[in-house]
Amino acid sequence: MRQRTMILNAIRAHLAEFGMISAQGPRKVVELVRRLSDPGGGLNLPALARSALLSLAAQLQTLAAEIGKIERQLTAWHRQSQASQRLETIPGVGIITATALAASVPDPSVFRSARQFAAWLGLVPRQNSSGGKERLGCVSKMGNGYLRRLLVVGATSVTQRAETNSTRTGVWVRSLLERKPKRLVTVAIANKTARTAWALLVKGEIYRVKPAIQA
Known part of the structure; x- marks a missing residue:
């Protein structure tokens, strides 16, 4: 969870450098990341900045998948x-x-x-x-x-x-x-x-x- 928070904060900080302030909460950051992935999302960023943010977004997605897997394993063990x-x-x-x-x-x-x-x-x-x-x-x-x-x-x-x-x-x-x-x-x-x-x-x-x- 700490790593996820660090990645979210990094994305939020990079967006803030370009005047894009994200509301508190991971969902708001994820919404902006989705807009980054969409050429028509309305976020005009330099190519290098967009690439860096999408790299962070990929790490966030991988981490979310790992967390989901662990949560499913814990839930299965808990039920037994x-x-x-x-x-x-x-x-x-x-x-x-x-x-x-x-x-x-x-x-x-x-x-x-x-x-x-x-x-x-x-x-x-x-x-x-x-x-x-x-x-x-x-x-x-x-x-x-x-x-x-x-x-x-x-x-x-x-x-x-x-x-x-x-x-x-x-x-x-x-x-x-x-x-x-x-x-x-x-x-x-x-x-x-x-x-x-x-x-x-x-x-x-x-x-x-x-x-x-x-x-």
């Missing part, structure tokens, strides 16, 4: 894995994160507790040198960095939807946002997601949404 399907029921966990967790942790019992699993991912608070206090968001960042990043990305999505989330989790997230910076809240959600994932893997259960407690 009960563990991956259970993990996908957790808020903020999509197919990519679910398959990565399920494939990386075939035997969750090797971890004695949810906290140990979160520690393996580097999502537990560091011990403060003065008094051993735990601070929200001050994580060790040791362990599996790839899975940790996936969980943080998912937690970011949960944070962004907190205002419209009427579940108990939504209430919890909003209460944290009232007291803590969003970055620290995101890490706390990722930590909770990791612990929930371990519990579901161990117990063979799915995530069950808990409605907010009525006052």
Whole structure:
């Protein structure tokens, strides 16, 4: 995905040099690229510039095909894995994160507790040198960095939807946002997601949404 973003930004930057400003979003860039390929597309560019942009467009098309192939493989594996399907029921966990967790942790019992699993991912608070206090968001960042990043990305999505989330989790997230910076809240959600994932893997259960407690 990072490579795709780099290519899109390169195309957007080259077009901007000729006064063609593309709106945000990959679809808008792709639309301009299609016009480049069409002699009657209305984009008057020097031959060299057009050639360079079409070369970047070809790379983008090849990358899109590779990404599509990987996504199909992940989807097929996900449909065959009960563990991956259970993990996908957790808020903020999509197919990519679910398959990565399920494939990386075939035997969750090797971890004695949810906290140990979160520690393996580097999502537990560091011990403060003065008094051993735990601070929200001050994580060790040791362990599996790839899975940790996936969980943080998912937690970011949960944070962004907190205002419209009427579940108990939504209430919890909003209460944290009232007291803590969003970055620290995101890490706390990722930590909770990791612990929930371990519990579901161990117990063979799915995530069950808990409605907010009525006052």
